[in-house]
Amino acid sequence: MESQLWNHDKLSAEIEAMCRSKAEEFRLLGYEYVTGQDIWDCISRSYAKEGTPPLHKLVNDIYSLKANSYMNYLTIAAYRGQG
Template structure:
């Protein structure tokens, strides 16, 4: 395993931790069934067309995600019939 592989794993763990933290924040205000994976699906859906942004933008998008933006994403996903597992 090279240095880049280790950095990639650490990066993935950091992103997962931020998503879990945001999900916990949403649970504290009453959205009990939100998971870190739900947060990641919401945030990463913006990057499907344009590709992944620089790390600072990715971190900002996760940490600044509001409940209204998340619920809009979930509603639109339900209308489109998207399932995230």
């Protein structure tokens, strides 16, 4: 049981690192205030309906996120009063 928890914690840390990496990429493109949490919020918005995706889809969703898609997410969130 403990090894499963460690694996879950390690996996969560890796996903968090991927989100931070994507946020750093966006900062290099001029989006100064993007955080890893912002990336996760953008990516995970569709998971509420679908449920947690397989790991390969999650990784693909993070690394293939485009700045335009992120900005669309922020715009819609602002209109809904969530941002």
